[in-house]
Amino acid sequence: MHTRGDIEASADAEWPRRKPRKTASELARAVDDGRGVGDALRYLDSYGSEPEAPVVAEALARFLVARCESHHAGWRVVRQVVVDSSSDAPWEKCARRAIPQVTRDLLDLSRAGGRTPLSRAQHVAAQRRAEEIARDVDAAPVLAALGLPPRSVSSELWEAALGAAVGARSREHVARMVERALRSG
Numbered sequence: 001m002h003t004r005g006d007i008e009a010s011a012d013a014e015w016p017r018r019k020p021r022k023t024a025s026e027l028a029r030a031v032d033d034g035r036g037v038g039d040a041l042r043y044l045d046s047y048g049s050e051p052e053a054p055v056v057a058e059a060l061a062r063f064l065v066a067r068c069e070s071h072h073a074g075w076r077v078v079r080q081v082v083v084d085s086s087s088d089a090p091w092e093k094c095a096r097r098a099i100p101q102v103t104r105d106l107l108d109l110s111r112a113g114g115r116t117p118l119s120r121a122q123h124v125a126a127q128r129r130a131e132e133i134a135r136d137v138d139a140a141p142v143l144a145a146l147g148l149p150p151r152s153v154s155s156e157l158w159e160a161a162l163g164a165a166v167g168a169r170s171r172e173h174v175a176r177m178v179e180r181a182l183r184s185g
Contacts, residue, residue, distance in 0.1 A: 022036075022039065022043075023052070024043070024047075024050075024052030024053065024055045024056050025052070025055060027039060027040045027043055027056050027059070028040070028055045028056050028058070028059035029059075031056070031059040031060055031062075031063050032059055032062070032063070034063070037060065037063060037118065038118065040056050040059065040060050041060065041116055041117075041118060041121060042115075043056055044056055044057060044060070044106060044107070044109075044110040044116065045110055045114070045115050045116055048106075048107055048109075048110025048111050049110075049111060053107060053110065054103065054107065057103045057104075057106040057107050057110075058099065058100075058103045060102075060103075060106055060121065061098075061099045061100075061102035061103040061106060061125065062099055064102060064121055064122055064124075064125035065095050065098050065099055065102055065125045065128070065129060066095070067122065067125070068122070068125055068126045068129055071122060072122055072123070072125075072126040072166065073169055074123075074126055074165070074166035074167050074168050074169065075126035075129060075130065075166050077165075077166075077168055077169065077170060077171060077173075077174055078130050078133075078162060078165050078166050078168070078174060079091075079133075080171070081142060081145055081146060081165075081171060081174055082133060082137055082142060084145050085137075085141040085142045085144065085145035086141060086145075087137040087138065087141050087142060089133050089136055089137050090136055091133075093136075094129065094132035094133050094135070094136060095129060095132070097132045098125070098128040098129045098131075098132045101128045101131075101132075102124060102125045102128050105124045105128065106121060106124070109121070109124070123166070123167075126166040127163040127164075127166050128163070129166075130162040130163045130165060130166050131159040131160070131162060131163040133162060134155075134158045134159040134161070134162040134163070135155065135159065137162075139151075139153040139158045142162075142178075143178070146171070146174065146175040146178060147175060148175060148178065148179055148182075151182070153182060154185075156185075157181070157182060157185040160181055160185060161177075161178045161181035161182050161185070162178070164177050164178075164180075164181045165177045165178050165181070
């Protein structure tokens with residue numbers, strides 16, 4: 001015959017134990033090692049207003065900004081257009097400057113509620129990289145490389161135009177998106 005203690009002990013053994021939640025610094029280290037990106041995004045979605053959240057957001061930002069080269073087709077097209085224009089862009093410096101902005105964007109997305117998919121976070125990183133490049137690249141040679149007429153463009157409008165262009169998948173689409181952004185601004 002089983003006693004109540006035996007039944008409770010066996011019931012406890014059968015229940016799956018929940019793993020403790022990883023800390024923000026553990027998640028950040030995992031992302032720095034290229035692991036746990038989905039866990040980090042879910043952490044921000046759930047705990048983005050906690051004081052430790054910026055540690056996770058910054059690790060994600062570094063990861064996403066670096067990942068643009070291999071995982072964001074729109075960024076690669078915009079980058080190639082800039083390279084073809086013979087503009088000399090400080091690529092790594094601009095990538096480093098984009099990280100704090102992407103960190104803020106990720107925290108803002110987490111506070112907006114809902115779930116932030118990896119593709120959305122990656123797109124934000126690509127937009128910020130393009131905007132940073134726009135600060136160091138003159139519009140005239142890029143417009144000429146795209147076959148667009150020369151014009152005077154404010155720095156804010158130029159940043160917005162290149163940022164919007166990362167949604168493109170081809171050089172022609174980049175030209176249309178830049179043209180549309182410059183017209184609407």
